[in-house]
Each structure stands twice: as C-alpha cells, then as structure tokens.
Amino acid sequence: MPNLAYGSVTRHESDAEVDNQGSSLGASRDLLNNENDLDSRGEEWDEIRGEAKALDDNAMSGFLNESESKKLPQAIIIGVKKGGTRALLEFLRLHPDIRAVGAEPHFFDRNYDKGLEWYRYITLILGIYFKL
Numbered sequence: 001m002p003n004l005a006y007g008s009v010t011r012h013e014s015d016a017e018v019d020n021q022g023s024s025l026g027a028s029r030d031l032l033n034n035e036n037d038l039d040s041r042g043e044e045w046d047e048i049r050g051e052a053k054a055l056d057d058n059a060m061s062g063f064l065n066e067s068e069s070k071k072l073p074q075a076i077i078i079g080v081k082k083g084g085t086r087a088l089l090e091f092l093r094l095h096p097d098i099r100a101v102g103a104e105p106h107f108f109d110r111n112y113d114k115g116l117e118w119y120r121y122i123t124l125i126l127g128i129y130f131k132l
C-alpha cells in the first residue's frame, strides 16, 4: 500500500496572518497530528469542515481567493511502507519555505472516494503549503 505525504504550494501576502489562523485550527491540527487514519472519522471531518466555514472571512479571504490549483498540494511524497517517506518529509520540513502536513492524509489509497473537495479542505485546514 502506498504511503502518502503531501504538501501544496501557495503564496501569501502575510505568512504571519496564515500562521495566526493556525491557532484557531489547533483542534483540527491536534486531531490530525495524531497520525490516526482520517478515513474512519466522518463526524470529525464534519467538525473540521464546520471550523473551516466558521473562520473569519477577512482573515481567510486572500487564501480562499487563491486559484483552485493553489489549494491542492503541489508536491506529494509517495513511497512504500517503511520506505523512509517520513524521514524525507521531516527533512523537507526543516526548510523555512516549506510547510508540510503533520498527518498523512492517505487521500489516494484510503480517502479517494471522499473526492477532491475533501482533499482541498484538508489542505486548506491544515495550512499545508509550501511558501514560495
């Protein structure tokens, strides 16, 4: 089974603003940073989605107005189990211009049926992006 980790690339006027949004998403991050599977978390996903909708419009407007492509990951790490993908991700994460997911979303192997919208939300909510 492939082991997936991903990040996406986007540009923000104010990275601090985005970082601040992270605090309001702490619960979501904590949930996903547990490294638990996301595929059996229907109710929690609904909560996460609710949080995203409740976010302040002004704070998020720049990000939400990004093109569709920028909401998607622009880099993904794919590897077999125990292939060292986590180590690669952690090394990449050290770079100041790279933001990467905490938990592996397993979109392609477990959550594909949740669709692209789910993938975009996960990307958005976790602030998973590479600053370029």
Ligand SMILES: Nc1ncnc2c1ncn2[C@@H]1O[C@H](COP(=O)(O)OS(=O)(=O)O)[C@@H](OP(=O)(O)O)[C@H]1O
Residues within 6 Å of the ligand: 003, 079, 080, 081, 082, 083, 084, 085, 086, 087
């Ligand atoms: N550079 C390098 N050389 C040799 N071995 C390495 C390297 N980087 C990571 N590792 C080992 O890879 C194992 C973790 O792989 P993954 O990150 O793919 O793990 S997982 O499948 O997501 O659980 C894990 O092995 P185990 O400790 O046996 O679990 C890591 O120790």
